[in-house]
Structure formats: structure tokens, C-alpha cells
Amino acid sequence: MTLTIGLTGSIATGKSTVSKMLKELDIPVIDADIIAREVVEPGEPAYNKIKEAFGSEVFQEDHSLDRQKLGALVFTDDNKRKKLNAIVHPAVRERMLEQKRSYLESGAPCIVLDIPLLFESNLSHMADAIVVVYADEEVQKQRLKERNGFTEEEASQRIAAQMPVKEKADRADYVINNNGSKADTCRQVKRLLEQLNIT
Numbered sequence: 660m661t662l663t664i665g666l667t668g669s670i671a672t673g674k675s676t677v678s679k680m681l682k683e684l685d686i687p688v689i690d691a692d693i694i695a696r697e698v699v700e701p702g703e704p705a706y707n708k709i710k711e712a713f714g715s716e717v718f719q720e721d722h723s724l725d726r727q728k729l730g731a732l733v734f735t736d737d738n739k740r741k742k743l744n745a746i747v748h749p750a751v752r753e754r755m756l757e758q759k760r761s762y763l764e765s766g767a768p769c770i771v772l773d774i775p776l777l778f779e780s781n782l783s784h785m786a787d788a789i790v791v792v793y794a795d796e797e798v799q800k801q802r803l804k805e806r807n808g809f810t811e812e813e814a815s816q817r818i819a820a821q822m823p824v825k826e827k828a829d830r831a832d833y834v835i836n837n838n839g840s841k842a843d844t845c846r847q848v849k850r851l852l853e854q855l856n857i858t
């Protein structure tokens with residue numbers, strides 16, 4: 660039996676940091692953010708749909724998606740974000756399931772699905788156990804500002820586009836508290852794998 664773990668959290672609470680630790684421990688991770696980048700590459704169906712919906716101004720000269728411009732549009736307008744989600748999410752879900760199937764065939768004892776919007780998109784059913792990477796909102800905002808060079812307002816808008824991380828932690832089967840050092844988080848990850856009998 661393969662255990663499917665849903666890994667989530669809110670923006671910049673540390674999902675990628677935890678998923679990197681899991682990969683280093685040889686746990687297969689399917690990353691929705693990476694797939695969301697793949698499905699909007701030139702030639703993909705979602706690429707053309709974004710052009711139809713948002714116009715050529717959200718593309719760069721080399722024809723790739725201008726993520727900064729599109730981000731500025733969708734994180735300041737709920738309707739535009741919903742429109743983008745409706746284009747990108749089905750393609751992401753389909754590719755995640757394909758990858759999951761191929762890991763299942765290989766007999767992996769555990770698969771991690773790293774999905775930022777797992778609760779918002781009602782995808783809890785995709786996982787046997789849900790792990791939320793938590794950080795206090797002030798820590799989250801500070802890390803987001805530092806990582807992306809966002810202003811206070813930009814950081815607040817991106818955080819507001821998701822369910823508050825506290826609510827996600829309340830719904831989780833397991834919580835990893837990432838307020839402290841990465842070393843402390845790594846210890847929690849290893850402890851969790853022991854608890855789940857995956858080491």
C-alpha cells in the first residue's frame with residue numbers, strides 16, 4: 660500500500676523547504692507549482708487559453724508567460740484569479756494524477772503531493788493524510804517580502820488570496836511548525852516520517 664501525503668500550507672510558509680527535505684530523504688514529491696509552470700509553456704493548451712483570456716500583454720518578447728505581469732493582475736482582482744485558476748487547475752490536476760499513477764506503478768511506499776491550494780480547491784480526497792507547513796502570519800509575510808521583494812501591500816494581497824494558514828493547520832492531520840530554524844523543521848520532518856512508519 661502506498662501512502663499518499665498531501666503537503667500544503669500558505670504562501671511562503673515553507674512547503675518547498677519541506678518538500679526539498681523530503682526529496683533529500685528519497686521520498687517522491689509531485690509539486691503542483693512546478694506542474695503549473697509546465698502547463699503554461701508555449702504550445703500547451705492552457706497557454707493559448709491564457710492568451711485568449713488575458714491578451715498578449717501578459718507575454719514576454721520571447722513568447723513565454725510574463726509571470727510578474729499576470730501575477731500583478733490576478734492578485735489584485737478575484738475574478739481574474741478565478742479565470743486563471745479555471746484555465747490552469749484542470750491541467751495541473753490531470754498531470755499530477757498521471758505522475759501519481761506512474762509512482763504507484765513503481766511501488767513507492769509513499770508519495771507526497773505538494774499542493775498550495777489543496778484546501779481552497781477541495782482536493783483533500785487526493786491524500787490519505789494531510790500535512791500543513793505552518794508559520795505565524797508575521798513570519799510568513801516577512802519571508803515572502805524578503806524572497807519576492809514584495810511591498811507590504813503586495814505581500815498582504817498574496818496572503819489574502821489563500822485560506823489563512825491557521826485555518827489550514829486546524830484542518831490538518833499533522834502540522835510542521837516552520838517558525839524556527841530550518842534545522843528544527845528538518846527534525847520535525849524526520850519525526851513525522853517515523854510516526855508514519857516511512858523511514
Ligand SMILES: CC(C)(COP(=O)(O)OP(=O)(O)OC[C@H]1O[C@@H](n2cnc3c(N)ncnc32)[C@H](O)[C@@H]1O)[C@@H](O)C(=O)NCCC(=O)NCCS
Pocket residue numbers: 669670671691692695725726727729730733740743744747748751774775776820821
Ligand atoms: C499568477 C502566476 C503567473 C504568478 O507566478 P509567480 O511566479 O509570481 O508565482 P508562483 O507560481 O511561483 O506561485 C507562488 C505561490 O503563489 C501562490 N499562488 C499561486 N497561484 C495562486 C492562486 N491562483 N491563488 C492563490 N495563491 C496562488 C502559491 O502559494 C504559490 O506557491 C502563477 O502563480 C500562476 O500561474 N498561478 C495560477 C496557477 C496556480 O494556482 N498555481 C498554484 C498551485 S496549482
Ligand SMILES: Nc1ncnc2c1ncn2[C@@H]1O[C@H](COP(=O)(O)OP(=O)(O)OP(=O)(O)O)[C@@H](O)[C@H]1O
Pocket residue numbers: 668669670671672673674675676677692775802803806837838839840841842844
Ligand atoms: N525555517 C526557515 N528559516 C528561515 N527561512 C526560511 C525557513 N523556511 C523557509 N524559509 C525561507 O522562506 C521563504 C519561503 O519558503 P518556501 O519557498 O519554502 O515557501 P513555500 O511555502 O514553498 O512558498 P510558495 O507558496 O510561494 O511556494 C524562502 O525564501 C525560504 O528559504
